[in-house]
Amino acid sequence: MQTHDIRRRFLDHFVRAGHTEVPSASLILADPNLLFVNAGMVQFKPYFLGQEEPPYPRATSVQKCVRTGDIDEVGITTRHNTFFQMAGNFSFGDYFKEQAIGFAWELITKSQEQGGYGFDPERIWVTAYESDPEAAELWQRIAGMPAERIQFRDGKDNYWDMGVPGPGGPCSEIYYDRGPAYGREGGPVADEDRYIEIWNLVFMQDIRGDQSPKQGHPPIGTLPKKNIDTGMGVERIAMLLQGVENVYETDLLRPIIAEAEQLTGRSYGADAGDDVRFRVIADHARSSAMLISDGVNPGNDGRGYVLRRLLRRIVRSARLLGAEKPVMAELITVVSQLMAPSYPELGTDFRRIETVAVGEETAFLKTLSTGSTLFDTAVTEVKAKGSSTIPGSEAFTLHDTYGFPIDLTLEMAAEAGLSVDEAGFRSLMAEQRQRAKDDAAARKHAHADLSVYKELIDRGATEFTGFAELTSEATVLALLADGVRIPVASEGQQVEVILDRSPLYAESGGQIADRGSITATGLRLRVDDVQKIAKKLWVHKGTVEQGAVTEGDVVLAQADPAWRRGATQGHSGTHMVHAALRQVLGPNAVQAGSLNKPGYLRFDFNWQGQLSEQQRADIEAVSNDGVGADFPVNTFVTDLTEAKRMGALALFGENYGSEVRVVEIGGPFSMELCGGTHVQHSSQIGPITLLGEASVGSGVRRVEAFVGLDSYRYLAKERALLAGVASSLKVPSDEVPARVEQLVERLKVAEKELERNRTAAVLASAATFAERAERVGSVLLVAAAAPAGIGGGDLRTLATDIKGRLGSEPGVVVLLGNADGKVPFVVAVNKPAQELGVKAGDLVASFGPGIAGRGGGKPEMAQGSGSDPSGIEAGLAAVRGRVGELAG
Known part of the structure; x- marks a missing residue:
């Protein structure tokens, strides 16, 4: 049975039982306790808490979920997934334990011909909360479950909450016995690999506080009504019904692995280490596509960081499997084809999803290149010190600052004959995670905090x-x-x-x-x-x-009337700019956030790459054309399905109700779901002036604009500024651009001439340095402080020229500069000197500590910088001593 059929059977079963089918909510909801939706009940939480009146007494859904706590375990085990689908049925005070058990038992054991899953009743086991004998009695009465296949467990296993203050309750879990080949006898308490959990029935009746009943702490209150929240793992059901060993071999994940096999030339099942990487690719590719589809973009914190980490783990795993070319486009294509039957947005929005994923892959491949260079420098320094271990702090810097994965660091260190202080690295990572946890805990707001408002909400x-x-x-x-x-x-x-x-x-x-x-x-x-x-x-x-x-x-x-007028101008102006962006850039320019206030708007949208000057001008022109057209602004309320059918745009991550408010400006020009205040005609927005456009994260751009009188004031200020420049240049205003361009060109010519003169002056000193070369053993050595003010680039040019003037004898040039308190340095070693055993990187180690500097390079050339000019003379003396040791 295919996974899409498993989903459909679940929903149809509960619709027939009087449940309202509710679409999956976005993975992103406005919940301060959650990074992503991690359970099927999340979108219904206000109903369970009594904060909102549910529009239906019972519901069913298949919810997209992402759990990020086990990212490092994905692939290592076959049980962990970041993305999964949770099928559930929910009662909001309508029915409780007896009917929930009956509904589940019927679907699980009813034959496939009758629309069920057809599991053998004799292989079903259940567990109940240790203080809930009622659940065990119901299982015996409703399902005929023998007492020996009902096991009681404590709160750690059979009490459910979301890990934060909020709703919870005892639960009863349903397990399927896979048989003796998978483990020992004794039910779920003995072996959860053999007895695999497929469904959890939560009898939601409590409010938990800061401490969870899972750890033995009593609830802090009772929910207004007794509710039902269940969660059936779609992927686990698919694994059992498809007769495969684990979820990675089911119909929605195995084809991704097959594509990865084609891209890497390796085979799944041939090597345990490779299998881990294949599973990482399959899981993370699907998770990434689903997150991008719901509006997440790669970034350096929060949701964006999770997505970035997932995408980079794919690239890393593919490289370790031998992939030499980019892989993301092919993987995202396969994911879209597999998942689109249940999530059509993956097909309709494919180009944007692909663009975001490929863009992050391209950026990370550059990061890997940069990280490799820094890794080479670290290796040179470690060997120069006579050590064989890369410090944990170096590995952490590569990982944390440059995004260089520790796995690659370990692999490349082994190739270089070195090890890595993994304990030191793990310690620094643990410190970082703890800081992140402390920060997250400080920012969380428990639902219990709303208790002071509860009576008012109930009114x-x-x-x-x-x-x-x-x-x-x-x-x-x-x-x-x-x-x-x-x-x-x-x-x-x-x-x-x-x-x-x-x-x-x-x-x-x-x-x-x-x-x-x-x-x-x-x-x-x-x-x-x-x-x-x-x-x-x-x-x-x-x-x-x-x-x-x-x-x-x-x-x-x-x-305040003036405030409201300006606010409506800003909000309606935001809709105009959004419409203009989509006209100029196409439908992939999707809203990623906005802010509008009197006279001002800020609009974030998904887009790769900087906008051209012409695109910015076109966006501004289309926006103002819409203003000038004096479009009527109409608002109306309709159901969500009808609004989407009409083409109304919705914001990613927003959890809309069954009824929505639509704001229509000029018919097809702009139609969005929006609860804000707006002008009555587009001409009331006034002129829209774009202030600029910039990146605010990977794949997300931002435009800002003034509207109304603020736009006029801005333009008046710009006009005055232009008039002042024209007056200074003594040309008419319309000739200012050409005049400024002429001046810039003249300045460039002058700067080039200065650069030539300066380079000539630097090179002129090369002969003097070469003439003063001292003989140290069999080596001609130039070890000197460079002329004041010479930077790294000029220093390299000078050192190369001096080295060339030393002829065919072994020659070494070491120049230390002093520019703005920094100590740039260059070491150049010719071929004869290298044959004597003198290496540029080795010499850096001799003077680097004295100037608080670091650097590296190849045997013939090394460079870097220090921060302590007082150590220059001592450093040069150390060079002479080291060359003497190496050259006899």
């Missing part, structure tokens, strides 16, 4: 009136200061105000919050910020400027 959502009006009468539902409810706030006090209705926009969707006021007789409260809690409660943050405000007061809430 219902704040009614947002700001689409229709800027001033609304409202009732003060609550006041908070420093996270605590207070009955009254007085003059000068900073306070959070929750109203039953509000015209002030709460920050979201890239649009910053409105500024405004809350007033009543004798009261004026300045509102500086508005934030959403649980996506439904408006929290107005501000300062009481006059009088006092009391819970229960009837007040007037007003958004």
Whole structure:
């Protein structure tokens, strides 16, 4: 049975049982506790917590998941995957243990002809939480499960939570016995390789605190309703139904390995070490494609760093398998073909996904080249010291600063006859990981932190009136200061105000919050910020400027009209720029983030490479054409499926509800899902002036622009600046570019002439240095301080010229400069001197410590730099001594 069929059967089974089929959420959700969605229940968490009312009593989904804690284990074992699919059924207070067990048992054991999976009931085992005898009794009654195939386990195995404060509960896990060939008798408690877990039924009823019940700590509360959350591993079911040994041999992973075999010339199954690399390639290629599809781009932190690491592990593994050419395009193509039947976006968005992955591969191949050069330098230094071990700090620097994988460092060190201080490297890596964990822990916000708002959330959502009006009468539902409810706030006090209705926009969707006021007789409260809690409660943050405000007061809430006008210009301008980008660059210019505020917009989009001057001009022109067309701006609410059918653009990573708001500007010109405030006609945006374009990460570019009066003020300032330049050059404004170009050319000519004169002066001193060569043994040695101010490039030219003037006798040139407190140096050794055993790199070791310098190179030429000019004379003396030792 193919994996796509396994998914479909699961969903159909639960739809027939009255569940609403819900599409997989993006791998990226706005959850402060999660880097990626790692379980099927994540998108439903607000329903379990009672923060939002579920639109259906029961649901089913197959959720895309990524777990990153075991990246280093991927490939080493056949059980770990970074990306996997979790099929689940969910009840939001509708049914509990009995029906959940019945649904699962029916699907697992029903024949394949009847739409089930057809597992032999006699090979099914289950586990239950040690203090949940009810679950065991239900398994016996519903499934006829004999008591000897039901095992009780503690919280470590049979209590489920997300690893952070939030919902959880005891669980019952379903296992399949693969038979004696896979391990010993005794059920899951004896051997989880033979008895493999396929489904986990979580009886979600608790709220866990900072400490998990998995470690024996009691829950801190009870959920408003008893719920069901289950997770069935699609890949594991596929492994069993397809009769293969592990998930890497199933229909959605084995073809990726086959492609890797073609690209590398190696065979899977022939060598254990190679097999690890093949599995890394298969897992990471699929995970990377799914992450890029959901809007992640390679970067140096957070989600971007995880993706970068996955992609670089693919490149590294392919190289270790013998691949000499890039491999990413072929691998991503295979992944797309395999996964598109269940995830069509991998096909429709293939070019962008491929571009991002190939771009990172290209960059990393350059990194490998740079790292190899630095590795060679480290090897030279280690050998010069008479050591055979590369320090762990050097390996860590190569890995952490230059992205050079430790596996390659180990392999290349062995080829050079050296070892690596792996213990030192691992220690530094552990320190770095701990710092990252401490930082992540400091930034996490537990769901329990929202407890002060829970009563207010339960009352219902704040009614947002700001689409229709800027001033609304409202009732003060609550006041908070420093996270605590207070009955009254007085003059000068900073306070959070929750109203039953509000015209002030709460920050979201890239649009910053409105500024405004809350007033009543004798009261004026300045509102500086508005934030959403649980996506439904408006929290107005501000300062009481006059009088006092009391819970229960009837007040007037007003958004600042000027602020709102500028904000709508910025947000509508963002939509215009997005539309223009797609017209000029094509559909692969996909939004990756935005910020808009009065008079200003910032827009990030997926794109490889800098935009040309013409492209920037075209984007600005198309945007302003749309402004000049005075397009009507229409907004309407529809269901998500219909909005996508109409062509409305959605933001990657955003978790949309079943109903969405569509903002349409000029019909086909721009149509996006958006909850922000907008102008009524595009002409109200005013002129759009692009300020610039730059990279903000691998594969992500950013444009910034002014709109409205801010655009006019910017252009006026630029015009004044141009007029000043024209006046200084004494030419009309339209001739300034040509005049500046003439001056630049003249400057270039002058600089070239200066460079020629300076080079001639440097070379003129070569004869003098050569004449002063001293004989040390059988070697002519020039060891001298170079003229002040000479940098590394000139120093190399001078040393090469001096070496040539020493003739056919063994000759060595060592020049140490002094430029701006730095000590650049060059060592040049001719062929006769090399034959005597004098090597440039060896000489660096003799004077390098004295000038706090390091460097390296080849036997005939080495160079580098130091930072202590006071050691120059001592360094030159050390060179003379070392040459004397080597040359007799």
